Amino acid sequence: MVEAVRQVSFNIEAGEVVGFLGPNGAGKTTTLKMLTGLIYPSRGHLRVAGQFPFHRTPNFLQQITLVMGQKQQLIWDLPTLDSLRINGAIYGIDRKEFQSRVSELSAMLGLDDKLNQPVRKLSLGERMKCELLAALLHQPAILFLDEPTLGLDVNAQVSVREFLKEYNQRYGATILLTSHYMADITALCDRVLLIHQGQMIYDGNLDHLLSQFAP
Numbered sequence: 248m249v250e251a252v253r254q255v256s257f258n259i260e261a262g263e264v265v266g267f268l269g270p271n272g273a274g275k276t277t278t279l280k281m282l283t284g285l286i287y288p289s290r291g292h293l294r295v296a297g298q299f300p301f302h303r304t305p306n307f308l309q310q311i312t313l314v315m316g317q318k319q320q321l322i323w324d325l326p327t328l329d330s331l332r333i334n335g336a337i338y339g340i341d342r343k344e345f346q347s348r349v350s351e352l353s354a355m356l357g358l359d360d361k362l363n364q365p366v367r368k369l370s371l372g373e374r375m376k377c378e379l380l381a382a383l384l385h386q387p388a389i390l391f392l393d394e395p396t397l398g399l400d401v402n403a404q405v406s407v408r409e410f411l412k413e414y415n416q417r418y419g420a421t422i423l424l425t426s427h428y429m430a431d432i433t434a435l436c437d438r439v440l441l442i443h444q445g446q447m448i449y450d451g452n453l454d455h456l457l458s459q460f461a462p
Contacts, residue, residue, distance in 0.1 A: 251277040266436035274445040312387040316397030338385040372403030
């Protein structure tokens with residue numbers, strides 16, 4: 248048996264943007280999957296928004312979203328807008344509210360002329376922005392983001408960072424972000440968690456982390 252995560256403990260306040268760092272295989276994605284209820288912990292306790300994630304109640308799912316940079320939810324051969332309509336129906340968003348949210352988010356992401364194009368014709372950066380729009384359509388209060396800028400060029404990375412910063416400021420959303428790009432972390436996070444071989448080894452200010460661990 249492999250212990251993917253052990254003795255990890257932390258609290259995140261509403262509205263915080265926290266970086267979650269560690270090498271490949273450290274346990275970051277496993278932790279995110281437990282926090283979103285996709286994996287049940289073999290021992291220990293966790294709560295998100297006052298609820299037990301693994302129960303995955305409708306009220307809990309309405310409050311969270313999980314974006315994984317290496318996976319997509321958009322339907323490849325259909326325009327993004329069709330996938331958004333499916334998400335709107337799943338979350339019970341009425342037509343007027345749906346149009347308002349799509350309009351606002353697409354303007355923030357610079358996607359106004361892209362939503363009617365088939366997903367397969369979009370660039371990687373445009374697809375990632377569309378993935379974010381789809382994931383945030385129900386206005387979740389808590390965002391779990393696993394490598395949201397993975398593989399994007401520098402300009403697309405900057406655009407995603409600026410959007411996330413604006414989204415946090417506009418809606419007061421809580422964000423837990425994993426990334427191997429330190430520019431993502433330094434642009435968005437004052438606080439970071441550092442995990443290594445399944446154990447938390449640092450929880451604190453980013454500047455202090457850099458001074459403590461940088462060569």
